[in-house]
Amino acid sequence: MLVVAALGGNALLRRGEPLTADAQRANVKIAAESLAKIVRAGHQLVVTHGNGPQVGLLALQGAAYKPDEAYPLDVLGAETEGMIGYIIEQELENALDHDRPVATLLTQVLVDKDDPAFSNPTKFVGPVYEKEEAEARAKTAGWQIAQDGDKWRRVVPSPKPLEIPDMRVIKLLLDQGVVVICAGGGGIPILRRDDGSMIGVEAVIDKDASSALLARQLGADALLLLTDVKAIYHDFGKDTAKPIHMLTVNETKGLNLPAGSMGPKMAAAGNFAESGGISGIGRLEDALAILKQQAGTCITS
Numbered sequence: 001m002l003v004v005a006a007l008g009g010n011a012l013l014r015r016g017e018p019l020t021a022d023a024q025r026a027n028v029k030i031a032a033e034s035l036a037k038i039v040r041a042g043h044q045l046v047v048t049h050g051n052g053p054q055v056g057l058l059a060l061q062g063a064a065y066k067p068d069e070a071y072p073l074d075v076l077g078a079e080t081e082g083m084i085g086y087i088i089e090q091e092l093e094n095a096l097d098h099d100r101p102v103a104t105l106l107t108q109v110l111v112d113k114d115d116p117a118f119s120n121p122t123k124f125v126g127p128v129y130e131k132e133e134a135e136a137r138a139k140t141a142g143w144q145i146a147q148d149g150d151k152w153r154r155v156v157p158s159p160k161p162l163e164i165p166d167m168r169v170i171k172l173l174l175d176q177g178v179v180v181i182c183a184g185g186g187g188i189p190i191l192r193r194d195d196g197s198m199i200g201v202e203a204v205i206d207k208d209a210s211s212a213l214l215a216r217q218l219g220a221d222a223l224l225l226l227t228d229v230k231a232i233y234h235d236f237g238k239d240t241a242k243p244i245h246m247l248t249v250n251e252t253k254g255l256n257l258p259a260g261s262m263g264p265k266m267a268a269a270g271n272f273a274e275s276g277g278i279s280g281i282g283r284l285e286d287a288l289a290i291l292k293q294q295a296g297t298c299i300t301s
Contacts, residue, residue: 001221002174003038005287006211006268007031007049008227012084019057019127024084028091030285034226036095037288044174046218047088048211051080051185055204056126056154073156074188074200081106081184088181102179107166108198109187109205109213115159123158123204124148157203159189161210165198167217174218186210208268216275222291223272225265226284232262232297247299249273269299276301 012031017023039045058076071079085104092102121144129137134152138145146155164170164187173180186205190198208225215223231243232255247255252270262281269279282289282296289295 001291002044002046002218003222003224003291004046004048004211004215004218004220005035005038005224005226006208007047007088007284008225009050009052012049013053014228015128019053021087025087025091028084028087029094031226032088032091032095034285034287035092038291039096039100039179041288041291043291044177045179046170046174046214046220047092047179047181048183048207048214049084049088049181049185050207051077051084052123052125052204053127054080054084055185059126059154072200073202073204074190077185077188077204078106081188085181085184092179092181096179100177100179102181103173104181104184105166105169105173107164107170107182107184107187108190109161109183109210110163110165110192110198111159111189111201111203111205112162113191113201115157117159118157118203121155121157122146123156123206124153125156125204126154128153158186158206159201159203161187161205161213164210164214164217165190170214170218183207183210183214206264206268208264209271212268212272215272215277220272221277223269223277223279224287224290225269225279225281226287226290227265227281228283229262229281230286230296231282232266236262244297246293247297249299249301252299266299273299273301 012024055076089102089104128151131152134145143154186207187210189201189203191201233241235241249270273279279299280290280296286295
């Protein structure tokens with residue numbers, strides 16, 4: 001099977017941990033062991049990942065320079081693809097005992113310049129703050145902010161991914177038996193000009209939406225959205241909570257899931273499952289079991 005595995009933010013950094021290279025490497029090492037099981041089971045693997053905390057941190061570092069010297073979000077997205085991809089690539093190679101090639105590809109993703117997301121930012125980036133500090137930073141830096149759980153964070157535009165121009169390169173790598181790490185952080189957001197040339201745009205694309213698009217365009221058999229929750233639950237957070245092991249795409253539309261967490265994952269899972277593949281949502285450490293439909297929540301057409 002060809003499997004696209006999307007690593008949630010917990011694969012790189014758990015809430016409350018310092019945003020250090022050592023902390024991220026320790027988490028990625030655990031993720032790599034789980035992903036290696038998929039490869040050892042005989043499947044082809046494509047890995048995607050989030051970048052919200054990392055791109056936000058780079059933006060904060062850039063704020064120390066003059067306004068015209070700070071890099072835009074598309075460039076910061078490319079930086080995080082290289083930074084995070086490097087760590088995942090190295091730890092996957094280690095977990096696989098260097099018996100097969102692993103490569104990271106900086107991946108551009110086309111969006112629409114008229115996407116309404118540009119006037120309604122919703123994508124969380126950067127660290128969390130108490131409300132007062134978030135409001136002070138927003139006033140100084142011209143941010144827009146929103147509540148994330150019991151904290152507050154910066155939000156930026158998150159347009160819908162339309163096309164992955166680098167698809168030919170990804171397929172070439174897969175044809176050569178390479179484990180591919182691509183579309184990190186949702187990919188580098190770009191626009192197509194009237195003359196056909198490309199240019200980056202200030203945004204951060206949702207990783208799960210890009211992963212679903214990637215899986216569809218590759219003709220993948222399965223899309224795994226890996227996080228720190230065992231499954232989708234009825235009555236999540238209540239005493240009556242029960243995991244849901246199987247769902248059809250139609251059944252997913254009747255669920256009321258949080259827009260800032262499971263909502264986008266379920267939308268991406270349903271989007272891919274409609275194309276005929278199998279989507280799975282669950283814990284990172286259960287990746288192979290989710291693929292076998294023995295854990296997590298499985299979504300089919």
